[in-house]
Amino acid sequence: MSEMLQLEVITPDRQVFSGEVTDVLLPGIEGEFGVLKGHTPFLSGLDYGLMSYTKAEGSKKEFFVIGQGYAEVTGSRVIVIIETVLPVENVDVANVQKDRDSQQQKLAKIQQDDPEGEKIKKEIKMLDALLKAANRQQ
Amino acid sequence: MAALKDIKRKISAVQKTRQITKAMNMVAAAKFKSSQVRMENFRPYAVKLMEVINSLALRVDMDTHPLLAVREPKRAKVICMTSDRGLCGAFNSGIIKATEKFLIAEKAKNKEVALIPVGRKGRDFFRKKVTVERERVDVMSKFTMDLAVKIGEDFVPQFINAEYDELYIIYNEFRNVSQQKPTVVRLLPLPSIGKEEDVDSSQKVEYIYEPSEEVLLDTFLRMYINVIIYRALLETNAGENGARMAAMDNATKNCEDLISSMTLKFNKVRQSAITAELMDIVGGTEALSKSG
Numbered sequence: 124m125s126e127m128l129q130l131e132v133i134t135p136d137r138q139v140f141s142g143e144v145t146d147v148l149l150p151g152i153e154g155e156f157g158v159l160k161g162h163t164p165f166l167s168g169l170d171y172g173l174m175s176y177t178k179a180e181g182s183k184k185e186f187f188v189i190g191q192g193y194a195e196v197t198g199s200r201v202i203v204i205i206e207t208v209l210p211v212e213n214v215d216v217a218n219v220q221k222d223r224d225s226q227q228q229k230l231a232k233i234q235q236d237d238p239e240g241e242k243i244k245k246e247i248k249m250l251d252a253l254l255k256a257a258n259r260q261q
Numbered sequence: 262m263a264a265l266k267d268i269k270r271k272i273s274a275v276q277k278t279r280q281i282t283k284a285m286n287m288v289a290a291a292k293f294k295s296s297q298v299r300m301e302n303f304r305p306y307a308v309k310l311m312e313v314i315n316s317l318a319l320r321v322d323m324d325t326h327p328l329l330a331v332r333e334p335k336r337a338k339v340i341c342m343t344s345d346r347g348l349c350g351a352f353n354s355g356i357i358k359a360t361e362k363f364l365i366a367e368k369a370k371n372k373e374v375a376l377i378p379v380g381r382k383g384r385d386f387f388r389k390k391v392t393v394e395r396e397r398v399d400v401m402s403k404f405t406m407d408l409a410v411k412i413g414e415d416f417v418p419q420f421i422n423a424e425y426d427e428l429y430i431i432y433n434e435f436r437n438v439s440q441q442k443p444t445v446v447r448l449l450p451l452p453s454i455g456k457e458e459d460v461d462s463s464q465k466v467e468y469i470y471e472p473s474e475e476v477l478l479d480t481f482l483r484m485y486i487n488v489i490i491y492r493a494l495l496e497t498n499a500g501e502n503g504a505r506m507a508a509m510d511n512a513t514k515n516c517e518d519l520i521s522s523m524t525l526k527f528n529k530v531r532q533s534a535i536t537a538e539l540m541d542i543v544g545g546t547e548a549l550s551k552s553g
Contacts (some may be wrong), residue, residue: 131309134306136302137302165468165469165471166474204309206406242407
């Protein structure tokens with residue numbers, strides 16, 4: 124058990140995950156990074172992308188697409204604070220693509236300085252990351 | 262007989278009112294439950310963010326950060342959070358009273374004060390009385406973290422540019438369903454964070470930062486402000502629904518009292534009408550039998 128990391132994944136809406144994992148992979152602002160127990164203390168911004176972790180040696184990796192946020196890594200603990208999270212599981216690529224296209228159209232319609240624009244852009248980035256993740260898994 | 266009809270009409274009117282208040286009570290209860298769940302789900306986020314900021318504050322000199330800059334307080338801004346809709350007891354009036362008191366106290370210190378209402382009730386009350394800025398109404402029924410971020414973005418850059426010196430937030434702290442406490446919190450300049458004396462030296466290890474620690478500190482402090490605003494929004498939301506629940510429960514009870522007292526009166530009036538009629542008949546037959 125000494126090889127285990129304490130991982131906590133939190134968004135404003137809920138605590139997504141809290142428990143022990145063997146490794147974590149995170150999309151840092153300056154590139155993807157993996158964390159194992161004993162990692163140097165580390166504080167990094169996170170960008171839209173794919174997060175994954177393994178709950179126990181030999182078990183399947185679990186994938187999530189995350190929004191912007193931060194990760195604090197200490198020797199035995201990782202705290203991931205992010206805006207949004209989507210599980211990557213049985214992704215219907217065609218459907219996601221359709222969602223993305225409709226968001227893109229919405230974005231084209233609204234005014235440049237509409238506050239809704241930011242939200243839609245974020246949504247698109249999430250869907251992009253989700254598509255990328257889905258394609259990678261196949 | 263006219264009195265009887267009147268009472269009957271009144272009773273049925275109150276019965277209808279009771280139906281409405283009962284329905285509102287149930288709606289408020291459902292909303293209250295969901296806002297309470299949201300509040301509870303948000304707590305770990307706030308706690309963890311504070312943990313990260315605290316541990317960052319130990320290692321980075323944050324006193325020079327512009328969000329902590331203490332200037333001579335001349336211009337203050339006050340965010341006043343109320344609900345959008347009424348019928349929730351003393352929920353809004355409590356906040357409005359507290360805000361008024363606060364404004365008077367601040368003005369007595371020769372400060373220029375501007376009010377930022379969030380929620381319709383506060384806006385409507387203060388609109389004609391004080392300077393109102395960047396109001397946000399009709400937001401309480403449905404909001405996300407985005408709203409807090411936007412409110413923060415409205416006022417943080419102004420503070421950094423030294424356009425004003427202090428930012429306060431007044432909201433109803435949620436205690437329980439029937440109890441909310443108006444609370445004043447100073448948001449800016451931020452109080453120093455993580456200045457405990459006996460810090461475990463093992464925590465003072467060197468960290469790697471991506472991007473630089475200054476950038477991270479800056480974003481974290483902004484996030485911290487957003488978190489406080491968001492929490493205030495959540496507590497206002499939960500408090501509003503809780504207060505409405507309690508108020509409507511009271512109203513339903515009052516309706517029931519009224520109905521039972523009016524029913525009693527109705528029965529009495531009806532009985533006395535019957536008695537009077539009987540007296541008439543008895544009086545009439547007696548008169549007849551005497552004359553016969």
